[in-house]
Amino acid sequence: MGGGARSRARAKKRAGESRKAYEARERKKPDEAEPLLYLCTFEIYRGGLAGYRVQVIRLSDLFIPSDTPITIFCPKSQAPNSNSTEVLRQFAFLDGEHVPGHMGFGFLGSRIVLAGGRFLNPWMRHKPKPTYVLETDQSVEPNPRFISTRGTPNPKPPYMIPELEPEKRRPWMREIDGKLYALSGDHIGYAAFEVFDPRTDHVWASLPSLPIRNLPIGIDGLSLSSCAAVGTKILITLPLKSRVAVVKILCFDVAHPERSWTTLEEPPWWQFNSVFPDFYNEVLVLDLEDDDCEKLLFTYDFEYCQIRVSSMKLSNEGEPKCIQPLDEIDLPDAFKNLDDFLATSYSCAHLGGRRVCFSFVHLLTLLVFTFEFSYSISGIFSVKALGHRLFDYYSNEELRSIVLGGCFVL
Incomplete structure (x- = not known):
């Protein structure tokens, strides 16, 4: 068997292993397992070293109002303990000189x-x-x-997710229909769009790139844009150059990748910068039980310190x-009263x-x-705070x- 045939055989075997592992992993968890909220942070340490921490909190512990701060000592290495009485428990931590910063x-x-991601130390940019x-x-x-396939002997199929190349700072990643989509860009107008399918692939597959070079956007247009998933559609909003509060909307339907990106008609917008704050800030899109043609958008307005609902x-x-x-949802007084x-x-x-959670970082807090919301068929929206x-x-x-x-709730 020639080298090319052997490579194809190995690739086919890896794809088969990945597909079987994916199908096995997607079985439902036991009903008695309480869902957890996983809080993921990127941390910068002295000397330009990067660290990534994942902590968990039970959903039942979220519905308790508490104005008293809890001090978290956060050791870098601590084994998870499912029986711990702590409200916020460390689940995993990753650091080291080999770990880049600004990963997604x-x-x-x-x-x-x-x-x-990219390395904070310029001498390691090409690692x-x-x-x-x-x-x-x-x-x-x-x-x-945290397990990496690079340098890991015979990695298990569930961990066969390859690296994103080249350097991609804080990519936006979203799972849609069992596939992982990654979109990354920078201020000079470069954007990459890729997908990883664990059932069939062992590489990131390139998708049509964003057609932004011919659009009248400023040099910071991409960094000031926003991204959201609505059903099978990925929406990108781009502020137009020299036109305040006017945007271009690009749409990609993952159910029909052959159609590439399309430019949508400009809909009426209300305070664009409040509805879609920027490319790296999140927009939570929720379905309504009784209306497939209406969605609710939740986002945060940094200027007014409010959660905006549209x-x-x-x-x-x-x-x-x-x-x-x-x-517009005000934050708890315990938050706003911080120095x-x-x-x-x-x-x-x-x-x-109809329960939603917003998490924030203020300095080292x-x-x-x-909160829980209600939304009537007549368009009346109301909120009840559950805990903080x-x-x-x-x-x-x-x-x-x-x-x-x-x-993430997993």
Whole structure:
């Protein structure tokens, strides 16, 4: 057998192993397992070293209002303890000179994925940037840890997620229909769009790139844009050059990749910068039980320190027709009363039903706010606060800053 045939045979075998592992992993967890909220942070230490921490909190612990901050000492290495009485428990930690900074968080099934990034030390810019996978199901992985396929002898099929190349700072990653999509770009107008299918592939497959070079956007257009998944469609908003509050909307339907990106009609927008804050800030899109043509958007306005809620009307083809404001949700007083309160990063998650969680980082404090909303058929929106928590990271001389990279319910 020639070298090419052997390579194809090995690739076919790996694809088969990956497909079987994926199908096995996607079986439902036992009903008695309480869902957990996974809080993922990127941390910068003295000397330009990067660290990534995953902590967990039970959903039942989120629905308790508490104004008293809890001090978190956060050792770099600590084994998870499912019987711990701590409210916020460390689940996994990754650091080292080989670990790049500004990696993106995503999830695929029950696995948290950490990919992309760039090294903070300029002397290491050309080093490989492996993808790390963290299995959250402890019945499968009793000792959870970040695992990389690079340099790992005979890695298990569930961890066969290759690295993103070349350097990609904080890629936006989203699981849609069992596939992981990654979109990354920078301020000069470069954008890469890729997909990883664990059932068939062992590489990232390139998808049509964003047609942005011919659009009238400023040099910072991509970094000021936003990305959201609505059903099978990925929407990118781009502010037009010299036109305040006017955007271009690009749409890619993952169900029909052959159609490439399309430019949508400009719908009526309300305060564009509040509805879609920017490319790296999150927009939580929720379905409504009784209306397939309307979605709710939740995002955070850094300037006014409020959660903004909007209604997105869709066409019969699932494309946005208009976005209208519904409400502005104030943060708990315990948050706003902090000295010089200013959230530097945030993430949001759907807790099931009509419950939503927003997590923020202020200096070295982690804040978690949960609420339940109601939305009538006549368009009346209301909110009931469920609980809030404050966690102060113990500040030592090494820890410089914390960035919230994502929060997921798994």
